[in-house]
Amino acid sequence: MSADRLAQLQQAIDKRSAEQLLRTPVTLQHYNGRLLSVAGTPYLNFSGNDYLGLATEPEVLQAYADGARDFGAGSTGSPLVTGQHQVHARLCDTLCDWLGTEQVMLFSSGFAANQTMLQTLAQKADTLVLDKLSHASLIDGALHSDAVLKRFAHNDIAQLEMILQQTAQPLVVTEGIFSMDGDSPNLRTMQALCQQFNAPLLLDDAHGLGVTGPDGKGSAAAQGIAATELFCLMANFGKALGVGGAFIGGSKTVIDYLTQFGRHYVYSTALSPALCAAVIKSIELCRSQQWRRDKLQSNIALFRHLAEDLALLKSESAIQGVVLGSSERALAVSQQLKAAGFWLSAIRSPTVPKGSERLRITLSAQHTEYDIKQLVQQLRQLI
Ligand SMILES: Cc1ncc(COP(=O)(O)O)c(C=O)c1O
Structure with missing residues (x-):
């Protein structure tokens, strides 16, 4: 039986190989x-x-080493047990101060953060409306939720509007800068549309944080949108900030809700405190x-x-x-x-x-x- 299963797996690998994939x-x-x-x-x-170029910046490396010395290499627990150290709280405060979001929570990866954001926030009667070119972590998050999934053509606001007209409880999800095409949606128009249809707007700004907007605040700020106008903002620390991990920002209610019901948050070891110290330094350099x-x-x-x-x-x-x-x-x-x-x-x-x-x-x-x-x-x- 297990030989059959292994043969099946090998067949799938061989097929990929034959297709040069x-x-x-x-x-x-x-x-x-x-x-x-x-x-x-x-x-x-x-x-x-x-x-x-922050991944090898000496000040960031030093902060990493100091963080390990002061707080330990690993967090040793989930955030709700013993995994949340002072430096995690300092990183959350740093993010709120930088981005103007009310509250944030930390994740070990952007993939986990996106899963939590979509899977936890979208309920049975909801429809998640995603851009056709959404990152795999968003698509998987949507598929794991109880909501219906609809897709609109890449950055096509007219098609998004049509979907919103036909959908009872939509949540709209997009990216600040798309990971494979490098382009951006018109977030201003999209935000206005979401307001018109009472649809929360969820933004993945993995590739925008640090590189665009005043002070590197990211894609929403670059288009004149305050963080508080978004229902949720997700971005990670492993791209422009050169380290690793991620956060979700939103109102106190949204973050409190995700803290209670977000399974990737509740049942997962918190970020390494040493890494949090490195991210704080990286944000300081990124801003200044x-x-x-x-x-x-x-x-x-x-x-x-x-x-x-x-x-x-x-x-x-x-x-x-x-x-x-x-x-x-x-x-x-x-x-x-x-x-x-x-x-x-x-x-x-x-x-x-x-x-x-x-x-x-x-x-x-x-x-x-x-x-x-x-x-x-x-x-x-x-x-
Ligand atoms: C748009 C986007 N969202 C989310 C992720 C996942 O982030 P992480 O690499 O921190 O898991 C990535 C990374 O590849 C990404 O490009």
Whole structure:
């Protein structure tokens, strides 16, 4: 019986492999943001989410070490038992002060936070209305909830409005910056629409926090929306802040409710206190060092200017996609780029819809002009 089951699993793996869709974890020997090395070979890194270069910032590393010394390496319990230390509370206060949200709660990952947000807040009579390109964690959260799931075409406000007209108890879910396309919805219009239809707006700003908006407050602030106008804001600490973990922000009632009923929160070991200390330092640097955002913006502008003839997706963010149309082609070009010393990923289905397989280029404040010019030159030769 178990041999049959193993054979079934192997068949699924072999099928993926035959379709050139096999995924394998890559072990980095060395990483410093701009450069990484794999199996003894150094590469220019155009594939990470360390948009501001904070993952290797010495002050953040020092805060991590100090946090471990002062509070311990692990939290040793769930937040409602013995896992909540002073430094967790300080991180929550720091987030509220930075973002202007009333209350926040912490999670070990953005995936867990999104699961909790959708699964716990959406009730049986509700309909979760998600963008077609929503992150897997949002889709899974919606599927695990008791609510009905409806999807609208990517960033299509007119279609969202049509759905809202036909739906009794909608909750609308979108992202500040979409992880594969790098583009953003018109949050202002969406927020007004949600208000008109009495629909709570839930925002995943994993790729916007730290990189956009005044003080790096993220996508809502960048479009003039106060955190209190959102029903819920989720963002993680593992991208621009360079560390790991996540939070959900909202009104006291929303966070109190999730604290009671959010199973990923109640039944999971709290974030490491050392990590919380590192995130606090990272937020401090993110807020005070505007030059990191400025450098990132000038790198994005340079890349888009140099590569404008390369059929780029429409994106003003650090995530830039070049659609190649098939897994084989995306994989072949990314391998040729690796041979030339550039590390960037081929994004294949099912991560993106079939036919939109692409190269996903992520830019960072650490890239130099020369790095970007070299990359574009290589891309032009290969595409
Ligand atoms: C849009 C979006 N939401 C949520 C997540 C999940 O966050 P985490 O990596 O912290 O689990 C990601 C990360 O890949 C993401 O891109």
